[in-house]
Amino acid sequence: MRLRESLLSRRKFFIGSVLGGLSMLVAYVLNPVVRFLFHREKIPLPGAVKVAMSDVEAIAPNSARYFEYGHLPGILLKTERGELRAFSAKCTHLDCTVQYEPESRKFYCACHKGYFDDKGVNIAGPPPSPLLSFGMERQEDGMIISYQGGRKSKG
Amino acid sequence: MNYLKTVKPVMACGIFFLCFSVFKVPELLCQEPEDAMTIAVTEIKEEGYEPPAGLSLSDVENARKLTNKRIYGLAVLWLLILLVIFLVRIQARDDEKLYWKGYYSGTNKLE
Amino acid sequence: MIDLKKEINERIGMDTILGLARKKMVPVHRHSVWYYMGGMLLFLFFIQVVTGPLLLFYYKPSADAAYRSITEIMVKIPYGWLIRSVHHWASNLMIAIAFIHFFSTFLLKAYRRPRELTWLTGMAMFMVVLFLGYSGYTLPFDERSFFALNVGTDMPGTMPVVGQYVVGFLRGGEMVGPQTLNRFFALHVGILPLCLMAVLFVHVVLVQVHGMSVPLSVEKKTALKKEKAIAKPMFPHLLLHDLVNCLILFGVLVTLAVLIPSELGQEIDYLKPAPEGVKPDWFFLWVYQILKWMPTYLFSIEGEIAGIVGLMLVAGFITLVPFFNRKAQRNELSPFFTMVGVISLLAFLALTAVGYFL
Numbered sequence: 001m002r003l004r005e006s007l008l009s010r011r012k013f014f015i016g017s018v019l020g021g022l023s024m025l026v027a028y029v030l031n032p033v034v035r036f037l038f039h040r041e042k043i044p045l046p047g048a049v050k051v052a053m054s055d056v057e058a059i060a061p062n063s064a065r066y067f068e069y070g071h072l073p074g075i076l077l078k079t080e081r082g083e084l085r086a087f088s089a090k091c092t093h094l095d096c097t098v099q100y101e102p103e104s105r106k107f108y109c110a111c112h113k114g115y116f117d118d119k120g121v122n123i124a125g126p127p128p129s130p131l132l133s134f135g136m137e138r139q140e141d142g143m144i145i146s147y148q149g150g151r152k153s154k155g
Numbered sequence: 156m157n158y159l160k161t162v163k164p165v166m167a168c169g170i171f172f173l174c175f176s177v178f179k180v181p182e183l184l185c186q187e188p189e190d191a192m193t194i195a196v197t198e199i200k201e202e203g204y205e206p207p208a209g210l211s212l213s214d215v216e217n218a219r220k221l222t223n224k225r226i227y228g229l230a231v232l233w234l235l236i237l238l239v240i241f242l243v244r245i246q247a248r249d250d251e252k253l254y255w256k257g258y259y260s261g262t263n264k265l266e
Numbered sequence: 267m268i269d270l271k272k273e274i275n276e277r278i279g280m281d282t283i284l285g286l287a288r289k290k291m292v293p294v295h296r297h298s299v300w301y302y303m304g305g306m307l308l309f310l311f312f313i314q315v316v317t318g319p320l321l322l323f324y325y326k327p328s329a330d331a332a333y334r335s336i337t338e339i340m341v342k343i344p345y346g347w348l349i350r351s352v353h354h355w356a357s358n359l360m361i362a363i364a365f366i367h368f369f370s371t372f373l374l375k376a377y378r379r380p381r382e383l384t385w386l387t388g389m390a391m392f393m394v395v396l397f398l399g400y401s402g403y404t405l406p407f408d409e410r411s412f413f414a415l416n417v418g419t420d421m422p423g424t425m426p427v428v429g430q431y432v433v434g435f436l437r438g439g440e441m442v443g444p445q446t447l448n449r450f451f452a453l454h455v456g457i458l459p460l461c462l463m464a465v466l467f468v469h470v471v472l473v474q475v476h477g478m479s480v481p482l483s484v485e486k487k488t489a490l491k492k493e494k495a496i497a498k499p500m501f502p503h504l505l506l507h508d509l510v511n512c513l514i515l516f517g518v519l520v521t522l523a524v525l526i527p528s529e530l531g532q533e534i535d536y537l538k539p540a541p542e543g544v545k546p547d548w549f550f551l552w553v554y555q556i557l558k559w560m561p562t563y564l565f566s567i568e569g570e571i572a573g574i575v576g577l578m579l580v581a582g583f584i585t586l587v588p589f590f591n592r593k594a595q596r597n598e599l600s601p602f603f604t605m606v607g608v609i610s611l612l613a614f615l616a617l618t619a620v621g622y623f624l
């Protein structure tokens with residue numbers, strides 16, 4: 001069956017085409033705005049950082065020091081036996097910076113009470129995964145700490 | 156003095172929060188920083204790493220230059236603008252016609 | 267199915283608003299074209315309100331970072347050059363159209379009873395817009411900004427009594443320095459836009475309350491012919507016309523921004539002499555030209571002081587013109603004020619041209 005007249009009124013057609021044209025224009029104009037807003041600064045992390053041996057030796061056993069890995073906070077732990085471990089200090093839960101508690105020998109995140117043991121493994125609270133551990137290499141004059149050599153420490 | 160009835164609890168709340176803030180603040184400020192929590196490091200640059208060059212005025216002048224892409228973008232913009240104007244004109248003409256016939260456009264109802 | 271139209275109407279009373287809009291009529295006559303300026307200004311203000319905060323995503327308002335951040339916006343950030351240039355050109359167009367709006371209102375005596383308050387709010391906005399334009403120039407903190415800051419913040423110092431306080435307030439110290447930038451930043455992105463928005467709201471509401479003013483000459487003519495004045499509904503007839511205007515304006519704006527992107531001068535060097543031919547923005551050229559022509563002494567008053575005080579008196583007279591023009595208040599033609607308007611318009615154009623080309 002063929003209808004005698006269009007179901008679409010003339011007005012609706014006009015209004016629809018005006019709105020359609022306008023939205024095309026708006027979309028075209030928004031493109032540069034969105035590109036402008038979503039620009040991302042690329043700040044590369046350093047390949048590795050070096051800590052002087054004298055500084056390493058100055059750390060008391062069972063304590064930790066923060067270090068700058070580019071714009072990433074790192075934490076260098078010296079265990080009671082003198083073993084050195086380096087982790088990213090960013091909690092794996094919501095990116096707060098963790099601190100070392102010598103009494104309990106745990107890393108503690110104050111934001112949501114998350115705990116990691118001295119190997120960086122998440123043991124209590126909300127953190128979903130272990131702290132990212134950095135690669136370490138002993139040289140004559142210092143320790144080389146590198147992100148690339150790092151891995152997620154295993155439980 | 157009826158309004159005091161409402162003012163009083165509000166004032167009480169205010170004073171309560173004031174006291175609370177006064178007692179709370181020193182407690183927070185009293186935390187002394189622990190000594191020497193950080194350790195100095197030197198960055199080792201990767202091979203072939205070049206620090207990003209600073210931007211100069213000539214870069215700005217380059218960025219201001221008219222390129223084919225910009226002309227093309229401008230042309231598309233004008234095309235879209237003219238299209239919308241064309242469509243708007245059609246509707247406006249229809250509105251006009253209806254209006255002089257005694258209809259209010261948009262509703263098709265008699266005024 | 268949910269009737270969205272009905273649901274919305276129930277909550278915000280769309281019908282009432284539409285009913286009001288439907289009743290609003292705009293007179294149509296040979297001077298109608300000046301009615302469009304307000305809509306265009308509103309549109310340009312909207313453009314500024316959008317592009318300004320966009321620039322704030324990357325602009326760093328401190329003396330040591332501002333210039334570099336503008337360089338980055340121009341070079342590194344995708345379409346940064348375009349956004350900045352659109353902001354720049356929109357401000358220029360806004361000031362140009364504000365001048366047209368101002369002169370047309372003045373010449374058609376649209377300020378007469380009962381629209382005095384609309385005129386006063388308009389004048390207030392005019393001043394704010396000029397100051398916004400000026401303060402915007404200072405933010406890149408390049409060479410031009412530096413001299414604009416020095417000259418611009420020096421001038422109010424010649425005002426009697428309050429001058430030195432104003433200078434101190436604007437500079438944040440004895441001299442133009444790093445601290446001045448932060449003051450102008452606060453003014454440009456915070457205080458002035460807020461003031462403008464508040465006054466704009468009053469202005470627009472007043473225009474809706476009073477309706478469009480019909481020029482006396484047109485009123486007289488229709489009265490003589492005893493015919494009903496022609497009027498069209500604002501919505502949708504004139505609104506569609508406004509839309510077309512704004513679309514063309516937008517096209518012109520982007521074209522200007524692409525063909526002549528805004529510039530960036532040399533970085534500030536406090537020890538460098540002023541470059542040859544350093545001039546204020548075009549909208550202040552007339553002031554600049556008047557001050558340049560002022561003799562050192564005018565009737566034993568220092569020329570600069572005489573100039574500034576004279577300009578302030580003129581500004582005061584123009585602002586209060588609805589109260590001076592008694593004839594217009596009685597709905598009589600006032601050719602004297604038309605002459606004043608025409609002469610000021612010609613003087614403004616001539617001084618700007620002289621300032622620009624000489």
